[in-house]
Amino acid sequence: MVPEKHITTRRGFIATLGFGGVSLYGLWAAYGAAPSPTSLLTASENTGLSGPGTEMTMPEHVGMGSETDVDAFRAEVSAFVDRFSEPDGTVYPRQSAAAADPSHLGMAEMDMSTDTHTDHAGESRAEMLGAIEVLLLAERYYFDPSALRLDLGQTYRFRMLASDVTHGASIQFGDGARMIRLQAGTETELELTFTRPGNFLVYCTSYCGPGHDVMQARITVA
Amino acid sequence: MSDTIVSRLHTLPVQDRRLVVALAAAALVALIIGLTGGLLTALVRAGFLSVLPESGYRFLSVHGVSAFFYWLYFAQAALVLGFSAVERGNGGGATGLLGRPLAGLGVGAMVLGFILGLAATVMGSPPLYDGKADLLADEPLTVLVFSLGYVLLGLGLMLCPASAIVTLLSSLGRDRRKVLDAIGFALLAWSGFLIVTGFAAIHAFLPALLWSMGLAAFPVGQETGWHILFHNLHYLPLMATVLVWYILMQALTGARSVFGARFSKLVFSLYLVFVPPTSLYHMFLDPGLPEYVKVAGSALSLFVSVPTLTAFLVIVASLEVHARAAGATGLFGWLRRLPWEHPATTAAAMAVINMMFGISLAFVLIQEKLAPLLSDTFFVPGYFHFFTVGTVSLSLLAGLTVLLPGLTGRALRWPGLLRALPWVASAGLLVFGGAGVAAGYMGVPRRVMDVTYGGEAPALWSTLMGLVGAGGSIMALALLAYAATVLASIFGRQEADRGKRISSIHWDALPTGRTAAWTGPLSILVIAIAMYGFSTLGFELLQAVPLIATGAASH
Numbered sequence: 001m002v003p004e005k006h007i008t009t010r011r012g013f014i015a016t017l018g019f020g021g022v023s024l025y026g027l028w029a030a031y032g033a034a035p036s037p038t039s040l041l042t043a044s045e046n047t048g049l050s051g052p053g054t055e056m057t058m059p060e061h062v063g064m065g066s067e068t069d070v071d072a073f074r075a076e077v078s079a080f081v082d083r084f085s086e087p088d089g090t091v092y093p094r095q096s097a098a099a100a101d102p103s104h105l106g107m108a109e110m111d112m113s114t115d116t117h118t119d120h121a122g123e124s125r126a127e128m129l130g131a132i133e134v135l136l137l138a139e140r141y142y143f144d145p146s147a148l149r150l151d152l153g154q155t156y157r158f159r160m161l162a163s164d165v166t167h168g169a170s171i172q173f174g175d176g177a178r179m180i181r182l183q184a185g186t187e188t189e190l191e192l193t194f195t196r197p198g199n200f201l202v203y204c205t206s207y208c209g210p211g212h213d214v215m216q217a218r219i220t221v222a
Numbered sequence: 223m224s225d226t227i228v229s230r231l232h233t234l235p236v237q238d239r240r241l242v243v244a245l246a247a248a249a250l251v252a253l254i255i256g257l258t259g260g261l262l263t264a265l266v267r268a269g270f271l272s273v274l275p276e277s278g279y280r281f282l283s284v285h286g287v288s289a290f291f292y293w294l295y296f297a298q299a300a301l302v303l304g305f306s307a308v309e310r311g312n313g314g315g316a317t318g319l320l321g322r323p324l325a326g327l328g329v330g331a332m333v334l335g336f337i338l339g340l341a342a343t344v345m346g347s348p349p350l351y352d353g354k355a356d357l358l359a360d361e362p363l364t365v366l367v368f369s370l371g372y373v374l375l376g377l378g379l380m381l382c383p384a385s386a387i388v389t390l391l392s393s394l395g396r397d398r399r400k401v402l403d404a405i406g407f408a409l410l411a412w413s414g415f416l417i418v419t420g421f422a423a424i425h426a427f428l429p430a431l432l433w434s435m436g437l438a439a440f441p442v443g444q445e446t447g448w449h450i451l452f453h454n455l456h457y458l459p460l461m462a463t464v465l466v467w468y469i470l471m472q473a474l475t476g477a478r479s480v481f482g483a484r485f486s487k488l489v490f491s492l493y494l495v496f497v498p499p500t501s502l503y504h505m506f507l508d509p510g511l512p513e514y515v516k517v518a519g520s521a522l523s524l525f526v527s528v529p530t531l532t533a534f535l536v537i538v539a540s541l542e543v544h545a546r547a548a549g550a551t552g553l554f555g556w557l558r559r560l561p562w563e564h565p566a567t568t569a570a571a572m573a574v575i576n577m578m579f580g581i582s583l584a585f586v587l588i589q590e591k592l593a594p595l596l597s598d599t600f601f602v603p604g605y606f607h608f609f610t611v612g613t614v615s616l617s618l619l620a621g622l623t624v625l626l627p628g629l630t631g632r633a634l635r636w637p638g639l640l641r642a643l644p645w646v647a648s649a650g651l652l653v654f655g656g657a658g659v660a661a662g663y664m665g666v667p668r669r670v671m672d673v674t675y676g677g678e679a680p681a682l683w684s685t686l687m688g689l690v691g692a693g694g695s696i697m698a699l700a701l702l703a704y705a706a707t708v709l710a711s712i713f714g715r716q717e718a719d720r721g722k723r724i725s726s727i728h729w730d731a732l733p734t735g736r737t738a739a740w741t742g743p744l745s746i747l748v749i750a751i752a753m754y755g756f757s758t759l760g761f762e763l764l765q766a767v768p769l770i771a772t773g774a775a776s777h
Contacts, residue, residue: 006738009539011485013743018489018532020746022524024585027754031761033591034520155770165356168598170665174680176763177665178771179594181508184356189773196768201678205598207669209357210276210347216675 068187070163073137080135081145090220091145093132093156131157131191138167138182141211143202148219155193161186168205171219174198181206194221227405228473228724230308231628235318239629242304243712245329245382246622249296250709252336253615254702256289261698264654266671268691269684278671279348286351287339287371290455290610295375295419296332297618298462299382302412304625305469306386309406310393320392321385328381335374342368350669352448355430355441366434369427376427379420383413404479404486405472408465411490415458422451449505456606457497457526459614461490463573464533466621470570471537473624474561476730477544481536489536492529506593516590523588527581531746534574539739547733553740561725565640569620572644576612576651578745580605582752583659592760594771600690601662604655611697612651616644619701622708624724635711640704647700653693659756661686663763 007013028034084093134156137144150156160169162182169180173196182188194200204215234242259281265271266278303325311317319325342349346364347357353368390402390410402410426447432438468486471477479486502519505511545556561567583605586592596602627634634640666673666683673683 004736006736008739008743009480009543009737011481014481014535014539015532017535017743017746018528019525020531020750021527021581021585021753023750024753024757025521025524027757027761028520028589028591031591033589033761034517165354168667170598170667171769172665172679173767173769175664176595176767177599178767178769179596179598179665181598183508191772193770194768195770198768199678201675203667203670203675203679205667205670207279207350207357210274210279212279213275213670213672214676216678218678 068161068185070161070185073135073161073187074163077135077137077144080133086149090147090149092149093134095132131155134158136160136169136217138162138169138204138215140164140209141204141215143169143204143215143217146217148217150194150219150221152194152197152221155191158188158190158192160188160190165208166206167208167215168203170203170205172201172203179205194219197221226473226476227305227308227312227469228624228628230311230317231304231625232631233311233317234304234307234629237322238303238307238319241319241322241325241329242300242307243626243629245296245300245303245332246626247709247712248329248333248336249293249300249618249622250705252288252292252296253705254709255340256285256287256293257698257702257705259283259285259288261695261702264691264694264698267673268688268694269672270688270691275671276348279350279669280343282669283343283348283350284340287343288336289615290351291372291375292332292336292339294455294459294610294614294618295379295416296336297622298412298416298459299328299332299379301462301466301618301621301625302386302409302416303382304629305405306389306409306413309402309409310389312393312403312406313399315393315398319385319389321388324381324388325385328378328385330378331374331381332378335371335378338367338371338374342371352452353427353430354448355433355444359440362434362436365430369431369434372423372427373431376420376423379423380417383416383420386410386413404483404490405465405469407483407487408461408468408490411494412458412461412465415454415461415493419451419454419458422447422454426451453497456609457493459618460530460609461493463577463614463617464530464537465490466617467537467570467573468533470566470620470624471541474564474567474725475541475544475727477540478732479536480540480543480732486533486536489529489532492532496525496528503588503590503593506590506597520588520590524585526588527584530577530581531749534577535742535746538574538742538745542739542741543733543737544729546737546739547731547735548729556741559727561727562641563637564623564725565634565637565644566620566623567725568641569616569623569644572648573613573616573620576608576616576648578749578752579652579655580608580613582749583608583655583756585753586756586760589757589760592757592764595665595760595764595767596662598667599662600658600666600668600686603668604658604660604662604690607651607658607697608655611701612648612655615701616647619704619708626708626712627724630712631717632711632714633717634708635714636707640707643700643704643707647697647704650693650696650698650700654690654697655693657686657689657693661690663759 025034029036081091084091086092132154136158138160160182162184165184167182169182171178198221200219202217202219204212262271262281263278263285266273266281303319307319308317342364345367346361349358349364349368355365358365387410390406393399426444429438429441430444433440502515503523506516542556545559548559550556550559587596623634661683666686673679673687
């Protein structure tokens with residue numbers, strides 16, 4: 001028996017096609033950008049995108065939602081810049097001698113459940129884990145420090161704060177970029193490892209006022 | 223002459239016609255001002271016009287406020303009021319608006335809001351179109367004027383559709399029809415969504431208004447309210463778009479849906495089901511958003527296109543089946559049978575093509591893993607102009623080209639020019655959007671007037687912004703000419719022939735038999751291939767970024 005309507009004019013066919021965009025989930029799963037159907041069933045898989053781009057996981061040791069003391073952070077940035085300033089005007093953060101010898105750390109300082117965002121113990125713990133702490137203050141219309149010198153392959157724990165309004169602290173790599181948005185008054189932490197040497201532009205990507213265009217810094221990776 | 227929603231327009235009471243025509247004229251004025259601001263912004267970004275960045279941001283503010291808010295909502299209010307007033311007479315009853323004072327008050331509030339919005343863009347620091355209070359914390363007067371403008375817009379968006387709802391519901395009754403047909407139902411849903419948008423605008427800007435008057439604390443939660451409003455701003459006009467297509471299909475060809483009115487109602491209802499839960503992707507770059515929320519937000523966002531794609535399929539398949547029944551042959555031969563002599567056909571056809579680009583690119587942005595590559599870049603304006611200009615604005619303009627002659631009794635001026643301009647605008651849009659999307663993949667930020675960064679940025683950024691400026695200028699000039707022509711038609715003296723149908727096509731009879739309609743499915747295939755391609759490009763670029771980033775968190 002021949003159906004009364006051609007398949008292309010049946011409601012079921014049209015309704016199914018309307019969901020055509022949902023098929024994109026397969027591509028996402030193939031790139032590891034979304035849980036695969038099997039992991040959804042087991043609900044235990046990590047959904048990180050494989051490859052060097054981003055691995056966005058939430059570390060358990062950081063607190064959420066609290067406002068940061070801007071003046072205290074500004075003082076930390078000032079100390080950070082003073083400590084690591086180079087004659088050429090760049091700031092070159094390096095591992096401290098103490099961190100190079102982790103045997104000096106007591107058990108209390110190795111407690112990863114403690115919130116550690118303002119003290120030197122925290123800095124040492126980050127270093128002990130292989131990450132060197134970098135502080136970055138974003139304020140209308142500049143970054144402090146404005147020129148960073150970093151080592152290739154070294155992991156840095158960036159602690160960033162927009163002190164007044166929402167700013168961006170995005171990094172440009174020539175043929176792509178890493179967008180970073182900083183909410184006003186809320187410290188953002190991100191561990192970054194640069195895998196290619198070069199001079200990279202840091203720029204504000206969230207409109208912050210008439211001087212937005214000039215808000216930039218530079219990271220030199222060697 | 224058969225009875226259609228357009229053929230009944232001349233039966234409206236003169237007060238209703240004046241109200242709707244005034245609203246449509248306000249819409250066109252807002253579009254002209256918005257396009258002028260957009261043109262100047264594009265020229266500044268391209269480096270073709272040398273002004274201080276602050277002036278560039280002021281142009282951008284005028285563009286956003288006028289084109290993204292007031293043009294879209296004046297036009298939607300005009301169309302929903304006009305078509306609701308005539309839909310009331312569907313089946314033989316009287317036409318005309320009920321609750322006209324409500325609608326009049328709403329129109330007045332919106333016009334006053336528009337004037338205030340424009341005033342705020344030249345008062346102090348440029349507020350852009352979102353008027354973030356924290357950026358204007360030192361300028362409470364600017365915040366007051368700007369926020370009051372949007373609160374009045376919100377009020378108007380609640381009052382005008384309320385009149386439309388009362389009007390539509392009055393057509394139901396014991397002695398009249400028992401249920402609304404597909405267009406009446408869609409107008410009712412559209413009105414409801416406009417009220418929700420109006421409420422969202424008031425919710426987002428009333429706290430800032432109260433703060434600026436010294437009556438409340440600083441609006442620290444304004445960002446959340448803005449996101450709710452912004453999501454509505456994105457997707458509600460798409461419902462308006464498909465409804466305009468639906469009305470045009472009937473008005474220009476006489477064709478009705480081959481899937482039945484009930485199915486069309488179901489499709490229109492899908493906006494209510496799928497749009498609200500798909501808003502999370504606007505916040506993917508916020509560092510405080512938990513990972514599981516991002517994953518869920520991405521998955522839900524995959525459904526955001528379902529209503530638009532399904533409505534598109536219904537309309538295309540219905541037109542194709544009717545055209546084939548009328549003798550069209552060949553895979554795309556039916557397209558030649560469409561009423562191309564009416565300018566609305568060209569505008570709607572280009573809107574469909576631009577929608578295909580827009581949807582394909584939108585699917586890249588809803589993936590949370592791609593947000594660190596593309597959010598806050600020029601990819602965003604590159605893609606959304608395919609929607610807001612190429613799809614929505616062209617469709618609303620097409621709607622006005624059938625609404626206004628029906629209301630004023632005056633023929634459109636220069637129909638040949640109106641038929642050509644959508645092609646020109648879309649060509650400009652293709653250059654603007656193509657270069658903009660490419661710039662976005664490379665990291666060019668949006669909302670920056672000078673992308674050279676003192677020579678630190680790649681030279682290609684400036685080249686791409688030059689293309690954006692050139693394409694944007696062509697697009698803006700073509701649409702300026704279109705809007706000015708339609709506006710001039712309101713005030714012209716050329717009388718339209720009321721007894722004449724607006725097109726030469728008369729597909730009034732519903733075709734029977736097993737007619738195939740492959741254009742819709744093929745279009746979905748093209749969209750799928752494009753969205754896979756654009757997403758794959760994004761993932762590959764993301765993986766090529768020489769940076770490993772872990773542990774995004776805020777505290």
